[in-house]
Structure formats: C-alpha cells, structure tokens
Amino acid sequence: MQPVYIIGTGQTAVAEHWERTAGDLAREAFMAALGNIAPERVQALYVANALGSALQVQGQMGAAIATALGLQGIEASTIDAAGASGGVALRHAYLAVASGAYDLVAVVGVEKVTDVLDARLEAGLALAGDADWEGVHGATLTAQWAMLMRRYMHQYGYDAVDFAPFPVNAHANGAANPKALYRFATSVEKVRAAGMVADPLSLLDSSTVADGAAAVLVASAGLARELNAPLIRIAGSAVATDTLALHQRPDPPWLGAAARSAANALSSAGVGTGDVQAIELTDPHGIAATLGLEACGFAERGAGVQLAREGAIGVGGTAPLATGGGCKARGDTVGANGVFQIVELVRQLRGEAGKAQVANARVALAQCLGGIGATAATHILVAE
Amino acid sequence: MQPVYIIGTGQTAVAEHWERTAGDLAREAFMAALGNIAPERVQALYVANALGSALQVQGQMGAAIATALGLQGIEASTIDAAGASGGVALRHAYLAVASGAYDLVAVVGVEKVTDVLDARLEAGLALAGDADWEGVHGATLTAQWAMLMRRYMHQYGYDAVDFAPFPVNAHANGAANPKALYRFATSVEKVRAAGMVADPLSLLDSSTVADGAAAVLVASAGLARELNAPLIRIAGSAVATDTLALHQRPDPPWLGAAARSAANALSSAGVGTGDVQAIELTDPHGIAATLGLEACGFAERGAGVQLAREGAIGVGGTAPLATGGGCKARGDTVGANGVFQIVELVRQLRGEAGKAQVANARVALAQCLGGIGATAATHILVAE
Structure with missing residues (x-):
C-alpha cells in the first residue's frame, strides 16, 4: 500500500x-x-x-x-x-x-x-438506531446514552456530577475555536444545574445538532x-461494526466496534495510546467520551471518568480531548463530524491551534461513531 | 495496484x-x-x-x-x-x-x-433526482425518461414502436432466468398496445421496482x-458524475457520466466495445438502454435503436444486452441493480447462462446509473 x-x-x-x-x-x-x-x-x-x-x-x-x-x-x-x-x-x-x-x-x-x-429531525437522527427494537419505541440516541450512563454509574459507583468535567473541557476549548457553535465556557455547577434532557443527562451535557x-x-x-x-500522514485507518440494537450486545457499556477499530488503527500505525497527544471522539455526552476513552485504551474500564476529573483531558494533560470543542461545543454535525475531527487534529499537528494548542503534538487519534457505536471509524495521524 | x-x-x-x-x-x-x-x-x-x-x-x-x-x-x-x-x-x-x-x-x-x-415509494425513488428543480414539480424519473424519448424521436426521426425491441429482448431473456421477476415473453405489438405510463412510455416498456x-x-x-x-478479473472500474438536474446539461440525450465512466473503464481494461460479448445496462425503458449503448460507444449517436431493431442486442447478436432480463424483466432493485448485473455477467463468463448463454463470452461490460445518469459506474469483467 x-x-x-x-x-x-x-x-x-x-x-x-x-x-x-x-x-x-x-x-x-x-x-x-x-x-x-x-x-x-x-x-x-x-x-x-x-x-x-x-x-x-x-x-x-x-x-x-x-x-x-x-x-x-x-x-x-x-x-x-x-x-x-x-x-x-x-x-x-x-x-x-x-x-x-x-x-x-x-x-x-x-x-x-x-x-x-424537530419531529422530522428526530426521525432522521433515529435512523442511526435499530428501527424495530429502538426507534419504534421512541428510544432516541440520547435516551440510550442516558441508560448507559445510569448503568455505568451503577457498575462503577459514580455520580452524575463526575461526568461534568467532559462538557466543561469541551466548552473551554470551544471558546477558543472561532468555528465552534458554542464559544462560551461553562462549569461543573452549571452543567448539573441545567435542565434534564434525559435524566441523568442535562442540557449542558448534551450536544446540539x-x-x-x-x-x-x-x-x-x-x-x-x-x-x-x-x-x-494517515498512519492508521480502520472501521469496525457492532449490532445496531444495544440490547443485542453482551456487555452494553463496552463499545466493541470502537475498541476493535482503535486497536487495528493503532496497531497498523505502530503506536500506542501513550504516544497520542490529541484525541477526537464522538462525545455528545460525557458518558460517550468516557466509553470512547476506555474502548480506545486510554483508560481501564471504569476509569475513563477519572481522566476527566484529574484534568488529563485538558490541553495541558496527558490525553487532550476535544481541543476544538468536540461534539458538545463545536456542535454536532452528524455525518460531517468525522471530517471536522480530522480538520482539528491537523490544526494541532501543524501547531496552528492557538489557545487550544497541545505542546509538540506529533501523533493524534480520531474516532467517530454511528449511533451508539454500531459503526466506528478510527484514524491515526502522524506529523512527519 | x-x-x-x-x-x-x-x-x-x-x-x-x-x-x-x-x-x-x-x-x-x-x-x-x-x-x-x-x-x-x-x-x-x-x-x-x-x-x-x-x-x-x-x-x-x-x-x-x-x-x-x-x-x-x-x-x-x-x-x-x-x-x-x-x-x-x-x-x-x-x-x-x-x-x-x-x-x-x-x-x-x-x-x-x-x-x-406507492406514494412513499415514489417519494423514495424521487431522491435520485434534483429535489428543487424536479422532485418538487412531480417530475419522476419515468417522466424524465419519457421526455428524453420524445426528444430523441424528434431529433433522429424515430417512432415509439422503434424502441419496443428492447423490452421484447429483455423479456425473452428474463423468461429463461429463474430469478427474474417477469418470466414471460412479450412482443412489439403488446408493448405498444399496453397502457401508457408516461406517454410515449408504455407499461411494457417500463420496469417494475x-x-x-x-x-x-x-x-x-x-x-x-x-x-x-x-x-x-475486474479489468476496468470507473465512476463518473453529471448534474442531477436534466435541464442543467447542455445536451440532455447525451449521458455524459455514462460516457466518461465507460471510456475510462474500457481504456484501463485495454479493450474496445468490439471486444465486449455481454452487456448489462440500466435499462428500465428502451430509451435508457438506447442512450446507454450510445454513451458506452456500442453505437453512434442516433443509432442505438438500430442495434435493437437489427437483433444485435439478442443472445446471438453482436452486442448481447440484458441476458438475465435487465431492469425490465429481471426487475428493478434500485440500489442492488449493479450487483445483480455482475452476477449475470459472471454467469455468462463462466458459461452457466443456459438458454441465454452467449457463445464463448470472454469480456463483459456492466454499467449502472443513478437517476438519469447523475452517477454512472462501469466495470469490465474478463474471463482468464
């Protein structure tokens, strides 16, 4: 090749x-x-x-x-x-x-x-799920992420507030991106005080299309x-799939397609997660970012939330995430998201990211998901 | 490669x-x-x-x-x-x-x-056209092929009956294909006596989805x-595009994307139209087959109808077309048509086509169109 x-x-x-x-x-x-x-x-x-x-x-x-x-x-x-x-x-x-x-x-x-x-838009977004088992019952993607968040909180003993650092980080970075939909900062308190979209997901922990x-x-x-x-250089490129319906997966909080595509892309690029200095994920909610970080191998299972709480996902951290604002602050452009991710990572690798610049970024990872990860595409970019 | x-x-x-x-x-x-x-x-x-x-x-x-x-x-x-x-x-x-x-x-x-x-199906099929200029006015693909047929008849001096050999050939071949939707023969007389779908296209000159x-x-x-x-072997492979809206094309009866993709595929395969012994085209109507044959170079402009009238498109002819029944008799499966075409041509190249077998077929051409040829994909298959 x-x-x-x-x-x-x-x-x-x-x-x-x-x-x-x-x-x-x-x-x-x-x-x-x-x-x-x-x-x-x-x-x-x-x-x-x-x-x-x-x-x-x-x-x-x-x-x-x-x-x-x-x-x-x-x-x-x-x-x-x-x-x-x-x-x-x-x-x-x-x-x-x-x-x-x-x-x-x-x-x-x-x-x-x-x-x-809105009704037509919601029907369009529901095309990403399983029509017979999910769409027909009104289970939107947001509702499904909310259920995964509840499951995750139950399984690992977290509170909803533990996920708030994700949108806070995304908004901090989005505020520095002139192309972002939301260019204002927010706080953990504001995220949890915002109205509920699908409990425990608040408005400020949910992206806007x-x-x-x-x-x-x-x-x-x-x-x-x-x-x-x-x-x-595109040093790694991989796509993988999973069942559309969440209930058909043996272990729903594990995004199998995301894990498989990330492992294949990292392996073909010959790099590990420790080499990656800028990350773009499908992160409409903190739980999505959490599960993505775990599937890609940036954190052990149950520990993805820790990365955010410890500040590791910030521009100065060890796993800088959503430096352009991510789905949450840059805005969720559905089928275009994966291309926006690449634009942001190239900006990082060229050292053109201004206030959101990661120092000496040489290797970056982009992963985008269809629905709740029924399709996952991962790319590794390397500055030569 | x-x-x-x-x-x-x-x-x-x-x-x-x-x-x-x-x-x-x-x-x-x-x-x-x-x-x-x-x-x-x-x-x-x-x-x-x-x-x-x-x-x-x-x-x-x-x-x-x-x-x-x-x-x-x-x-x-x-x-x-x-x-x-x-x-x-x-x-x-x-x-x-x-x-x-x-x-x-x-x-x-x-x-x-x-x-x-039907209304929902028609709306789905209309996605293949231009929404603003065609779909909104109710101009279905069938209506557009009918307009092209009228234009062609005017330009080259044909009557509607001159196109009837296309569905007659397709049905003759479809009758021998156990997978075809319509496995009965028809005649020039029956095609012209059938009810009008979009004058001058009759029911028997129109495919069924x-x-x-x-x-x-x-x-x-x-x-x-x-x-x-x-x-x-896939010896040639090419995709080309044209405007969606018919009125934006300088010369509507010339399928530019079809011509370009066919020329590229033939050239990369290193063969000419004279080497091709089995042809699959997007042929929901005789006019579509005519314009496809001309765009691919099997006939000069205005002479595509002649091939059918002279019997050249039959199994024993020089340009055997739709040996599995084509869109007209095998049935029009929209996005799947292009794969059905390949299945049929492989059957020919393996000598497994029974009553519809072309003698000693070694090189075959498949071309499928999106809408009225806004997208065209052409493949050349060669038996080694």
Missing part, C-alpha cells in the same frame, strides 16, 4: 445556516482546503452525509456536491454510516490513494439539519512533496 | 418479498456467493442500498447487514448513489482489494421496496488461486 497524506483542510462555522444550502457549505470548506491547489487536480470526491435522504430530499449527495463544487464529471459517491460517515468516507479515500488509483481525493463532510421541524461542512484533501506522497504541503 | 477477481456470486429471486426482511434477503444472496468459503474469511462488507433511510428506517445499513450475515465486528459501510449504488460499492471493494488492504471483500446489494404504499439482494465476493489473485476459483 502507498503512504497517504492529508495536505489540506477546511471547515465552515458550525451554526444554524438557514440561508445557505448544503452545496454552499460544502463549497466554503472545500475551497479553504484547496488553498492554492487547482481544483481540477482533485480526482475523486467522497461525501460523508447521513441525513441527505431524510432531510434534504437528496439521495445522490455525491453527485450533487460534485456539481456544487464545480467538479461535475469526477468520480463521486456518498458514504452513510450515521455519525461515523466522516470517518468511513476518509477510510474509502485512504484506500483509493493507498491503492495507487488516485493522487488526490477530496473528502467532504456536510450536514444540513436545522431547516426542518447543527449545520456545517468540513473538507480534507487526501494525497499520495508524490503529490504531497510536489505541492510542498506539511506532511501529515 | 493489485489485480482483483470476482470469485463468488449469489442472488435471490427478484419479487415482492413481503414476508422477508432486507437482512434475510442479503443472507440468502451472501450464502450463495460464499459457496464453500468460510464466512470468517470475509474481511469487509460494502452494502449497496439506496432506500434504506427512506423506506426501511435504517441509516446504517452496512452495520445492520453485517449483523444479519453473522459478520458483526467486520468493517462495513453503506454506499448510496441511487440506482448506481451497486456499481459504486463494487468500485470501493475493487479499490480496497487493489490497495492490498484486504484479500476478500463482499459486496451485497439489497433493496426492500414493496412493503410501503421489486425486492431482492445480490452478492459478489471480490478477492486478491492469491486468494483466488488458493481457492481454485474460476478467474473472472
């Missing part, structure tokens, strides 16, 4: 973009990723999008976004794995370049969710050198 | 499978494709599916089908490009094996469309040799 590099990134602000189309958002992110590179050098486009069919009445988002970017004619397709779409699309781009078929593939994650009423697009350019070594791009 | 082979195929009957789930259909096709191969040797699964979100309330069809096949844990994802999904999923599998990442990838196309009422699943196993040369599988 040929080595594969990320040579450009771009993102829109995450917001309620009522006056802009999905194509318009995708174009802003793509143009930023291109920089000085001529658009006609892009040979293929993989679009990460989860809710185009449900909310945008569009089943060929690949072709639609190709046209919006002025790339019509090009190979383009749509990858849908709910919240894991961004990571899975990057995986397909990685394979296309690693095969030698292409020198330059664009991955664009785009989601446009705020121009429908919003519109946005992110883009990355995936290139061969030859092209990366020719363009004199900073060399950020 | 590593050479890539198809070493197993399977398909369900195309029918109204009211009592079976998508997972159940996928399993039947997958088990047939496996034959004696142990399922745990399959390393990744790419699911071609267009209407899971719209009709099956399922946004992670990749993970869902992986579980249904007993493969949970495996890398799996969903590829959605409307009617081109099957070919695009095969393209991703081809790249994954060509890269050396995997030795064995399964592609499963599955669609379950008959257990909803139905349920079904098809599976192919895509493997490295090493594995193909180890398993002693008949060597059918």
Whole structure:
C-alpha cells in the first residue's frame, strides 16, 4: 500500500445556516482546503452525509456536491454510516490513494439539519438506531446514552456530577475555536444545574445538532512533496461494526466496534495510546467520551471518568480531548463530524491551534461513531 | 495496484418479498456467493442500498447487514448513489482489494421496496433526482425518461414502436432466468398496445421496482488461486458524475457520466466495445438502454435503436444486452441493480447462462446509473 497524506483542510462555522444550502457549505470548506491547489487536480470526491435522504430530499449527495463544487464529471459517491460517515468516507479515500488509483481525493463532510421541524429531525437522527427494537419505541440516541450512563454509574459507583468535567473541557476549548457553535465556557455547577434532557443527562451535557461542512484533501506522497504541503500522514485507518440494537450486545457499556477499530488503527500505525497527544471522539455526552476513552485504551474500564476529573483531558494533560470543542461545543454535525475531527487534529499537528494548542503534538487519534457505536471509524495521524 | 477477481456470486429471486426482511434477503444472496468459503474469511462488507433511510428506517445499513450475515465486528459501510449504488460499492471493494488492504471483500446489494404504499415509494425513488428543480414539480424519473424519448424521436426521426425491441429482448431473456421477476415473453405489438405510463412510455416498456439482494465476493489473485476459483478479473472500474438536474446539461440525450465512466473503464481494461460479448445496462425503458449503448460507444449517436431493431442486442447478436432480463424483466432493485448485473455477467463468463448463454463470452461490460445518469459506474469483467 502507498503512504497517504492529508495536505489540506477546511471547515465552515458550525451554526444554524438557514440561508445557505448544503452545496454552499460544502463549497466554503472545500475551497479553504484547496488553498492554492487547482481544483481540477482533485480526482475523486467522497461525501460523508447521513441525513441527505431524510432531510434534504437528496439521495445522490455525491453527485450533487460534485456539481456544487464545480467538479461535475469526477468520480463521486456518498458514504452513510450515521455519525461515523466522516470517518468511513476518509477510510474509502485512504484506500483509493493507498491503492495507487488516485493522487488526490477530496473528502467532504456536510450536514444540513436545522431547516426542518424537530419531529422530522428526530426521525432522521433515529435512523442511526435499530428501527424495530429502538426507534419504534421512541428510544432516541440520547435516551440510550442516558441508560448507559445510569448503568455505568451503577457498575462503577459514580455520580452524575463526575461526568461534568467532559462538557466543561469541551466548552473551554470551544471558546477558543472561532468555528465552534458554542464559544462560551461553562462549569461543573452549571452543567448539573441545567435542565434534564434525559435524566441523568442535562442540557449542558448534551450536544446540539447543527449545520456545517468540513473538507480534507487526501494525497499520495508524490503529490504531497510536489505541492510542498506539511506532511501529515494517515498512519492508521480502520472501521469496525457492532449490532445496531444495544440490547443485542453482551456487555452494553463496552463499545466493541470502537475498541476493535482503535486497536487495528493503532496497531497498523505502530503506536500506542501513550504516544497520542490529541484525541477526537464522538462525545455528545460525557458518558460517550468516557466509553470512547476506555474502548480506545486510554483508560481501564471504569476509569475513563477519572481522566476527566484529574484534568488529563485538558490541553495541558496527558490525553487532550476535544481541543476544538468536540461534539458538545463545536456542535454536532452528524455525518460531517468525522471530517471536522480530522480538520482539528491537523490544526494541532501543524501547531496552528492557538489557545487550544497541545505542546509538540506529533501523533493524534480520531474516532467517530454511528449511533451508539454500531459503526466506528478510527484514524491515526502522524506529523512527519 | 493489485489485480482483483470476482470469485463468488449469489442472488435471490427478484419479487415482492413481503414476508422477508432486507437482512434475510442479503443472507440468502451472501450464502450463495460464499459457496464453500468460510464466512470468517470475509474481511469487509460494502452494502449497496439506496432506500434504506427512506423506506426501511435504517441509516446504517452496512452495520445492520453485517449483523444479519453473522459478520458483526467486520468493517462495513453503506454506499448510496441511487440506482448506481451497486456499481459504486463494487468500485470501493475493487479499490480496497487493489490497495492490498484486504484479500476478500463482499459486496451485497439489497433493496426492500414493496412493503410501503406507492406514494412513499415514489417519494423514495424521487431522491435520485434534483429535489428543487424536479422532485418538487412531480417530475419522476419515468417522466424524465419519457421526455428524453420524445426528444430523441424528434431529433433522429424515430417512432415509439422503434424502441419496443428492447423490452421484447429483455423479456425473452428474463423468461429463461429463474430469478427474474417477469418470466414471460412479450412482443412489439403488446408493448405498444399496453397502457401508457408516461406517454410515449408504455407499461411494457417500463420496469417494475421489486425486492431482492445480490452478492459478489471480490478477492486478491492469491486468494483466488488458493481457492481454485474460476478467474473472472475486474479489468476496468470507473465512476463518473453529471448534474442531477436534466435541464442543467447542455445536451440532455447525451449521458455524459455514462460516457466518461465507460471510456475510462474500457481504456484501463485495454479493450474496445468490439471486444465486449455481454452487456448489462440500466435499462428500465428502451430509451435508457438506447442512450446507454450510445454513451458506452456500442453505437453512434442516433443509432442505438438500430442495434435493437437489427437483433444485435439478442443472445446471438453482436452486442448481447440484458441476458438475465435487465431492469425490465429481471426487475428493478434500485440500489442492488449493479450487483445483480455482475452476477449475470459472471454467469455468462463462466458459461452457466443456459438458454441465454452467449457463445464463448470472454469480456463483459456492466454499467449502472443513478437517476438519469447523475452517477454512472462501469466495470469490465474478463474471463482468464
């Protein structure tokens, strides 16, 4: 397999973009990723999008976004794995370049969710769960994370307040990210005083879905050198799956697909969790971040919450998490999240993260989940 | 890039499978494709599916089908490009094996469309068009093909009856295919006497959407040799796009994406249209088959209809088309069509097509379209 590099990134602000189309958002992110590179050098486009069919009445988002970017004619397709779409699309781009078929593939994650009423949006988000066992009973993803949080608290003896450092960290970092949906700090007290969304998950421990697009350019070594791009290598790439329905898993608080994809990605990159200096996870709630940290191997089972309580997930800690604000503060763009994660990690590896910069970041891990981890995509990035 | 082979195929009957789930259909096709191969040797699964979100309330069809096949844990994802999904999923599998990442990838196309009422099904099918310019005005794909047929008749001086040999050929072949939805012959007279669906398209010149699943196993040369599988090589693979909206194309009866993907696939395979002995196209109507034949280079512009009138598209002709019945007689399984096409061509290249067998078939071409060709995927298969 040929080595594969990320040579450009771009993102829109995450917001309620009522006056802009999905194509318009995708174009802003793509143009930023291109920089000085001529658009006609892009040979293929993989679009990460989860809710185009449900909310945008569009089943060929690949072709639609190709046209919006002025790339019509090009190979383009749509990858849908709910919240894991961004990571899975990057995986397909990685394979296309690693095969030698292409020198330059664009991955664009785009989601446009705020121009429908809540009931329709909830129905769209429920596509990430099991329709027969979960959706039909009204068990939203938030409700399921809440149940996992209760189980975890019971199993390991924590209180809800123990999870509050996750949103506090995410908001602290989001406050420094001009593209974030929420650019204000919060506190443990505020998180627990906020209204309940699904007890024990409060409003301030729950992400908000919003519109946005992110883009990355995936290139061969030859092209990366020719363009004199900073060399950020995709050193590991893996996707794994689990059952959709939570009740079908023998041990629900263990995210098996997340664990498997992380182990495969770390192993193929030849690094361990101790080498990783910046982390992006699917973290709409503290419990999701906790289970993700444990599945990836950053903490033993039952000890993920400790990392947050001890400050290890902060920018100056040993496991800096959500340095761009994560799902909670940057905003939850569903199928685009996985691409936003890569944009943030490249920012870290290039030393361009300003107030949220991790000192000397050389190795980073991104993991995104579809639903409650039925699909998990993990990538390891290394600055060369 | 590593050479890539198809070493197993399977398909369900195309029918109204009211009592079976998508997972159940996928399993039947997958088990047939496996034959004696142990399922745990399959390393990744790419699911071609267009209407899971719209009709099956399922946004992670990749993970869902992986579980249904007993493969949970495996890398799996969903590829959605409307009617081109099957070919695009095969393209991703081809790249994954060509890269050396995997030795064995399964592609499963599955669609379950008959257990909803017509209005919802029509809304699902309309996802393949442009929502703002076409869907909102009620311009179905059938209506758009009808407009293209009118334009073509005007431009080249044909009558509607001139297109009837396409469904007649498809039904003649479908009658010999035990998996086909319609296993009866028809005639030019019957096609034109049938009720109008969208003038000048009659009921007997229009495909019927139905349920079904098809599976192919895509493997490295090493594995193909180890398993002693008949060597059918994917010699060419290409995807291209065009605008979604028909009115945005400078020359609507010219399917640009179809032409581009066919030219790229033929060129990378090192063969010409004269070498191809079996053809599968997206052929829900005679006009679609006509424009596909012209875009691929089997006929000059305006001369595609001649091939059918002269009998060239028959099993004994120079350009045998739809030997398994095509969309018209095998049945239109939307996102799964592209995988059914490959199953049929492998049957031809292995000499297993019975009454519909083309003598000494060595090279075959499959092309599937999303909507009116906004996405087009073309593959060239060669028997070694």
